[in-house]
Amino acid sequence: EIVLTQSPATLSLSPGERATLSCRASQSVSHYLAWYQHKPGQAPRLLIYDASYRAPGVPDRFSGSGSGTDFTLTISSLEPEDFAVYYCQQRNHWPPFTFGPGTKVDIK
Amino acid sequence: EVQLVESGGDFVQPGGSLRLSCAVSGFTVTTYAMNWVRQAPGKGLEWVSGISGHGDPTFYADSVKGRFTISRDISKNTLYLQMNSLRREDTAIYYCAKTFQGVAVSGGYFDNWGQGTRVTVSS
Numbered sequence: 001e002i003v004l005t006q007s008p009a010t011l012s013l014s015p016g017e018r019a020t021l022s023c024r025a026s027q028s029v030s031h032y033l034a035w036y037q038h039k040p041g042q043a044p045r046l047l048i049y050d051a052s053y054r055a056p057g058v059p060d061r062f063s064g065s066g067s068g069t070d071f072t073l074t075i076s077s078l079e080p081e082d083f084a085v086y087y088c089q090q091r092n093h094w095p096p097f098t099f100g101p102g103t104k105v106d107i108k
Numbered sequence: 109e110v111q112l113v114e115s116g117g118d119f120v121q122p123g124g125s126l127r128l129s130c131a132v133s134g135f136t137v138t139t140y141a142m143n144w145v146r147q148a149p150g151k152g153l154e155w156v157s158g159i160s161g162h163g164d165p166t167f168y169a170d171s172v173k174g175r176f177t178i179s180r181d182i183s184k185n186t187l188y189l190q191m192n193s194l195r196r197e198d199t200a201i202y203y204c205a206k207t208f209q210g211v212a213v214s215g216g217y218f219d220n221w222g223q224g225t226r227v228t229v230s231s
Contacts, residue, residue: 032216034217036153036218038153041223042223043112043203043220043221043222043223043224044145044153044203044205044218044221045221046208046217046218046219049208049217055208055219087152087153089153089217091214091215091216091217094167094214094216095155095158095167095168095169096154096155096169096170097155097158097216098155099152099153099154099155100152101152102152102153
């Protein structure tokens with residue numbers, strides 16, 4: 001099973017700042033990695049798939065990069081609605097599809 | 109508009125059974141693979157099971173294999189998760205989720221999710 005680790009666990013930033021979130025896989029997942037945003041009481045939202053492609057309707061302040069074992073989600077300028085938990089997820093080695101433990105982006 | 113609405117979550121004793129439902133609108137369950145993903149209290153997301161848009165094959169996480177069964181009813185456009193021999197560690201919010209692209213479970217990303225239904229396993 002592929003283990004995904006995310007860092008940092010919590011990121012405290014102010015609106016307008018840049019957020020950089022990291023996801024590392026225990027072995028190569030090629031480019032088969034997605035990022036999700038999850039707010040309390042809401043359904044998770046697909047942001048990025050195949051490491052760098054924005055899902056339909058996702059603002060261009062969200063971008064993804066990386067391949068192999070190291071991936072990054074960048075939010076170029078945080079909006080108030082971006083404060084949430086972000087998960088990475090791989091689909092290269094399955095079952096099971098695995099998620100990282102999440103990075104919480106909260107307001108500084 | 110795509111909508112996924114889960115139901116069936118409840119409080120159940122260890123060893124008990126529950127059947128979760130996910131009513132789908134906005135597309136037919138034959139055109140995309142469907143999945144169940146759960147989130148235990150204070151924990152992250154865990155993929156539980158997936159079913160092809162063709163109805164077969166089906167896939168399970170090792171933690172639920174042999175205890176849970178995923179299925180769907182085409183006439184009702186509804187996804188199900190039959191959960192037997194429930195354990196305390198099955199306590200979670202259960203989400204149904206549509207595979208982003210295509211009928212194969214291998215598509216592996218989830219672009220539409222329901223709001224979840226809560227399952228609590230406790231004596």
